[in-house]
Amino acid sequence: MSTELLMKIRIKWIIIYTILLIVFILITASFLIMYMVENDANYSSISFITMMIAVWIAINLARALKTKIPKYRYIEVVKCLSCGYSFKKKPDEGDYILRDVGICPQCSGRLIVYSIYREKVE
Numbered sequence: 001m002s003t004e005l006l007m008k009i010r011i012k013w014i015i016i017y018t019i020l021l022i023v024f025i026l027i028t029a030s031f032l033i034m035y036m037v038e039n040d041a042n043y044s045s046i047s048f049i050t051m052m053i054a055v056w057i058a059i060n061l062a063r064a065l066k067t068k069i070p071k072y073r074y075i076e077v078v079k080c081l082s083c084g085y086s087f088k089k090k091p092d093e094g095d096y097i098l099r100d101v102g103i104c105p106q107c108s109g110r111l112i113v114y115s116i117y118r119e120k121v122e
């Protein structure tokens with residue numbers, strides 16, 4: 001899955017949890033008010049249940065906010081077969097290991113893709 005997609009999913013869940021949390025806090029508050037007005041024990045048990053749901057949603061929201069999505073950048077090492085001259089660059093589309101990418105600027109030997117790897121961006 002791509003980083004952009006993960007970020008979109010994360011934002012979507014943060015919005016959903018925030019709305020649900022507000023809704024359940026309002027429901028809990030209304031049941032508590034009804035309990036205080038009517039003095040019916042049923043309202044206090046219902047408000048306790050909705051409060052528990054609100055707490056559960058708050059925990060999930062905190063977890064979603066804490067989740068960090070790592071970012072990566074791709075690096076390609078190009079190396080000369082004759083003299084060992086090498087440099088790093090951003091991989092081009094269709095690059096693969098051992099691909100011939102040109103002529104060495106130092107000794108006119110063959111330059112190949114030596115390795116491709118990804119690095120975490122802090």
Ligand SMILES: [Zn+2]
Binds near residue numbers: 082104108
């Ligand atoms: Zn060379």
